Amino acid sequence: MTASATTTAQSAAAKRKNSPRQRAIxxxxxxxxxLGVAVVLxxxxxxxxxxxxxxxxxxxxxxxxxxxxxxxxxxxxVYTIGAFIFGLAMGTVLALMRLSSVAPYRWLSSIxxxxxxxxxxxxxxxxxxxxPLAIPGxxxxxxxxxxxxxxxxxxxxxxxxxxxxxxxxxxPKGQVEAARSLGMPAGMATQxxxxxQAFRIVTPPLTNELILLVKDSxxxxxxxxxxxxxxxxxxxxELASTTSNLTPLVVAGLCYLLITLPLTAVVKRxxxxxxxxx
Amino acid sequence: xxxxxxxxxxxxxxxxxxxxxxxxPVEVLKGISTIIRxxxxxxxxxxxxxxxxxxxRCVNLLEQPTKGRVFILNEEITDPDADVDELRTxxxxxxxxxxxxxxxxxLENCTIAPIRVLKQDRKTAEATANENLVKVGLxxxxxxxxxxxxxxQQQRVAIxxxxxxxxxxxxxxxxxxxxxxxxxxDVLSVMRDLAKSGLTMxxxxxxxxxxxxxxxxxxxxxxxxxxxxxxxxSVIGNPQQERTRIFLRRVLDPTHVNTxxxxxxxxxxxxxxxxxxxxxxxxxxxxxxx
Numbered sequence: 001m002t003a004s005a006t007t008t009a010q011s012a013a014a015k016r017k018n019s020p021r022q023r024a025i026x027x028x029x030x031x032x033x034x035l036g037v038a039v040v041l042x043x044x045x046x047x048x049x050x051x052x053x054x055x056x057x058x059x060x061x062x063x064x065x066x067x068x069x070x071x072x073x074x075x076x077x078v079y080t081i082g083a084f085i086f087g088l089a090m091g092t093v094l095a096l097m098r099l100s101s102v103a104p105y106r107w108l109s110s111i112x113x114x115x116x117x118x119x120x121x122x123x124x125x126x127x128x129x130x131x132p133l134a135i136p137g138x139x140x141x142x143x144x145x146x147x148x149x150x151x152x153x154x155x156x157x158x159x160x161x162x163x164x165x166x167x168x169x170x171x172p173k174g175q176v177e178a179a180r181s182l183g184m185p186a187g188m189a190t191q192x193x194x195x196x197q198a199f200r201i202v203t204p205p206l207t208n209e210l211i212l213l214v215k216d217s218x219x220x221x222x223x224x225x226x227x228x229x230x231x232x233x234x235x236x237x238e239l240a241s242t243t244s245n246l247t248p249l250v251v252a253g254l255c256y257l258l259i260t261l262p263l264t265a266v267v268k269r270x271x272x273x274x275x276x277x278x
Numbered sequence: 279x280x281x282x283x284x285x286x287x288x289x290x291x292x293x294x295x296x297x298x299x300x301x302x303p304v305e306v307l308k309g310i311s312t313i314i315r316x317x318x319x320x321x322x323x324x325x326x327x328x329x330x331x332x333x334x335r336c337v338n339l340l341e342q343p344t345k346g347r348v349f350i351l352n353e354e355i356t357d358p359d360a361d362v363d364e365l366r367t368x369x370x371x372x373x374x375x376x377x378x379x380x381x382x383x384x385l386e387n388c389t390i391a392p393i394r395v396l397k398q399d400r401k402t403a404e405a406t407a408n409e410n411l412v413k414v415g416l417x418x419x420x421x422x423x424x425x426x427x428x429x430x431q432q433q434r435v436a437i438x439x440x441x442x443x444x445x446x447x448x449x450x451x452x453x454x455x456x457x458x459x460x461x462x463x464d465v466l467s468v469m470r471d472l473a474k475s476g477l478t479m480x481x482x483x484x485x486x487x488x489x490x491x492x493x494x495x496x497x498x499x500x501x502x503x504x505x506x507x508x509x510x511x512s513v514i515g516n517p518q519q520e521r522t523r524i525f526l527r528r529v530l531d532p533t534h535v536n537t538x539x540x541x542x543x544x545x546x547x548x549x550x551x552x553x554x555x556x557x558x559x560x561x562x563x564x565x566x567x568x
Contacts, residue, residue, distance in 0.1 A: 179391075182395060
């Protein structure tokens with residue numbers, strides 16, 4: 001009797017050891033150990049000094065952090081904001097065209113959106129750089145900013161148009177009906193009732209577009225800008241090639257985080273808020 | 279058929295002549311004609327799918343009728359040259375789902391159309407709006423956004439919004455159907471006051487008690503046609519048509535269990551009746567909410 005009781009107790013203990021939860025705990029422990037080993041190996045075998053010489057030479061970090069970097073940072077921000085505003089305006093028009101009852105508007109907008117979403121942005125910029133050759137006399141004001149705004153904005157508009165279209169379609173049909181039943185003409189209903197709600201809906205995805213745009217602004221170097229028009233990547237590259245070291249580019253790259261991280265935080269907050277509101 | 283000509287009486291606010299509406303192959307309205315006079319309160323009742331909401335939406339052209347003519351204040355709204363927006367300013371509409379503008383406060387909901395459409399100055403519009411919010415019992419909630427209001431409060435703001443255009447007539451599309459039962463009373467009492475004030479009202483509703491008490495005339499619709507119309511005491515109190523009786527029994531008797539036998543018997547008796555042919559909603563399953 002006592003013997004059989006002990007065996008049942010033993011088998012129960014064995015069973016507990018093999019329970020799914022126990023196995024999960026063991027597996028997690030193994031992962032921590034593996035991670036720890038990897039870190040130790042990295043410290044032991046990697047030549048920290050060599051890595052630093054290639055990517056982060058202190059003297060070059062200091063040289064990169066000059067007034068040129070500030071100008072480049074400013075240019076990146078100005079390029080992005082201008083292109084975002086241009087893209088937003090054009091994207092809204094494209095989205096409205098896409099939803100228009102006039103068929104040719106829908107076709108034009110679809111062609112535009114598919115074209116600029118499908119073609120690599122860098123090719124668009126290269127072509128844009130040759131625009132003065134193709135269309136002599138065509139002048140875009142606020143050089144070089146105007147050119148960059150339009151080039152970046154043309155591509156961004158295609159992406160934003162799709163986002164905004166989704167936002168407009170997410171506004172319930174009853175909203176338009178209510179507006180129209182109050183005697184508002186279609187245009188006023190769109191402007192006063194639909195668009196304000198649509199933009200509220202698409203603010204988080206549009207902010208994501210803004211983050212992408214910050215990084216896409218690194219492509220405008222193909223437009224061939226003067227030194228005063230350098231943005232972060234071009235500035236870093238130029239300095240990297242004169243110093244034959246990657247450090248300036250790494251520093252410039254880190255500067256992008258100064259812009260994108262706060263924006264990401266903003267998006268996260270907005271999304272959390274939207275979730276709570278629902 | 280001879281051309282129906284509007285009577286041209288000054289008192290006719292809504293005139294509907296031989297109205298048809300199809301959605302694709304489904305004919306929802308099969309020739310509706312009726313006239314609603316100034317100050318009249320008309321309740322439209324009927325089973326779901328009978329076309330009563332579509333009829334109301336055709337009156338202010340939220341739905342384009344397939345055939346037929348509608349006159350508002352003796353102006354033809356179905357005329358291709360009609361200024362539909364201008365005619366709509368003269369008739370308020372209240373929706374089942376409220377459709378308040380969520381990005382605007384209650385007060386702004388009531389002022390946006392008077393300011394933008396009627397070109398009133400902000401002060402005048404806000405004074406009117408506040409007056410109407412008081413009228414619906416929400417004088418202190420003007421700063422609230424729709425999301426901060428209960429369903430019943432939202433619907434009352436929607437009524438105030440429509441009233442702020444100072445309309446000649448009001449259309450109500452099942453205004454209490456989306457509300458929790460305990461909130462229905464507030465909305466109905468506001469509507470009752472409006473009816474007493476002499477406003478012309480066309481109300482699609484399932485509230486039989488309200489219809490019986492407030493309506494000057496009740497229209498019973500089924501299968502896209504007007505089956506019976508007249509004073510509430512006769513249509514609801516003493517219906518002449520069998521379809522009306524079946525509907526009312528189902529709606530009014532909470533203990534009534536629809537076994538289907540009734541519908542069977544009805545369908546058998548009317549097997550040759552082509553009106554019913556393509557109506558998928560008949561027989562209606564389960565009792566409607568009172």
